[in-house]
Amino acid sequence: MNTPEQPRSNAASAIKLEADxxxxxxxxxxxxxxxxxxxxxxxxxxxxxxxxxxxGVLAGIGGIGGIGLGIFSFLQSGDLKGLNIMLAIxxxxxxxxxxxxxxxxxxxxxxxxxxxxxxYYDHDGVLFHAPWDGIQAAAHEFQLVGTNIGSIQCASLxxxxxxxxxxxxxxxxxxxxxxxxxxxxxxxxxxYIRAYMNNGPYFxxxxxxxxxxxxxxxxxxxxxxxSDNFKQTLAQLKQAKKEAGxxxxxxxxxxxxxxxxxxxxxxxxxxxxxxSIAKRRSRNRWPSVVTERLKANGPTARLVDLECEKGxxxxxxxxxxxxxx
Numbered sequence: 440m441n442t443p444e445q446p447r448s449n450a451a452s453a454i455k456l457e458a459d460x461x462x463x464x465x466x467x468x469x470x471x472x473x474x475x476x477x478x479x480x481x482x483x484x485x486x487x488x489x490x491x492x493x494x495g496v497l498a499g500i501g502g503i504g505g506i507g508l509g510i511f512s513f514l515q516s517g518d519l520k521g522l523n524i525m526l527a528i529x530x531x532x533x534x535x536x537x538x539x540x541x542x543x544x545x546x547x548x549x550x551x552x553x554x555x556x557x558x559y560y561d562h563d564g565v566l567f568h569a570p571w572d573g574i575q576a577a578a579h580e581f582q583l584v585g586t587n588i589g590s591i592q593c594a595s596l597x598x599x600x601x602x603x604x605x606x607x608x609x610x611x612x613x614x615x616x617x618x619x620x621x622x623x624x625x626x627x628x629x630x631y632i633r634a635y636m637n638n639g640p641y642f643x644x645x646x647x648x649x650x651x652x653x654x655x656x657x658x659x660x661x662x663x664x665x666s667d668n669f670k671q672t673l674a675q676l677k678q679a680k681k682e683a684g685x686x687x688x689x690x691x692x693x694x695x696x697x698x699x700x701x702x703x704x705x706x707x708x709x710x711x712x713x714x715s716i717a718k719r720r721s722r723n724r725w726p727s728v729v730t731e732r733l734k735a736n737g738p739t740a741r742l743v744d745l746e747c748e749k750g751x752x753x754x755x756x757x758x759x760x761x762x763x764x
Contacts, residue, residue: 467627468658485546491713498533499706505529
């Protein structure tokens with residue numbers, strides 16, 4: 440029996456990127472940023488990006504649809520029995536998946552703190568960190584080749600972080616998945632992070648400081664949101680009508696979108712709302728040394744400085760290492 444061929448990878452190049460040296464690429468966001476605020480940049484660190492989808496499907500289609508059907512039946516017949524039955528079925532259909540998805544913690548993001556100039560990462564409840572000044576990233580470009588997938592261009596971007604108060608323990612963490620990315624794209628994303636940490640929170644297309652958030656918003660706006668589909672369809676049809684000069688501009692595909700997308704809009708909005716609640720609850724899992732440093736008036740001492748102070752009090756020399764080897 441022939442076994443399926445496993446995908447093979449062949450590394451092409453590996454380079455180091457530094458915090459204080461430009462890569463030659465323009466800043467580029469790669470659908471990884473979860474939050475871009477004045478004080479910190481949060482990058483998605485794991486799965487569960489589809490958190491809330493189950494609630495969206497069950498509540499947005501089944502729950503709301505069933506309640507609407509029950510209300511319609513009541514208005515037609517005046518009998519509350521049918522409405523009560525639909526409410527008894529559909530309310531749990533909305534509430535139970537919402538509670539299940541919001542009460543389970545999301546993976547904490549990778550945080551880049553502008554105020555303290557450092558990076559935070561949570562690994563199974565253990566805090567890791569690295570000072571931004573002097574940090575380096577390792578970028579590797581490779582291809583995955585297989586009979587079923589063909590050839591896929593990939594490039595990884597990784598940084599090293601150290602366990603808080605145990606600097607002998609270190610991890611290499613990936614800043615986003617490498618699949619479908621080129622080395623130039625990863626260098627552009629490193630420039631996005633560099634511009635935020637060194638010149639931010641807002642910057643222009645060349646990474647220079649800007650008082651306007653226009654470029655940052657334009658980058659973040661590219662991220663896909665299902666709830667924006669109908670709005671984008673209406674904008675496209677408005678433009679098509681203008682270009683058609685009053686002639687028939689609606690095709691079969693346009694008609695299908697006008698019918699189906701409003702039906703899926705509640706699903707998308709509920710999914711996004713559920714994800715935002717789960718994300719907000721998960722933020723409480725950061726230890727206090729992190730959460731207090733994310734505040735506008737919080738302490739500015741880096742975690743590595745706290746480690747050095749503690750070591751000095753115990754008569755131990757501070758030997759923090761911030762370079763990749």
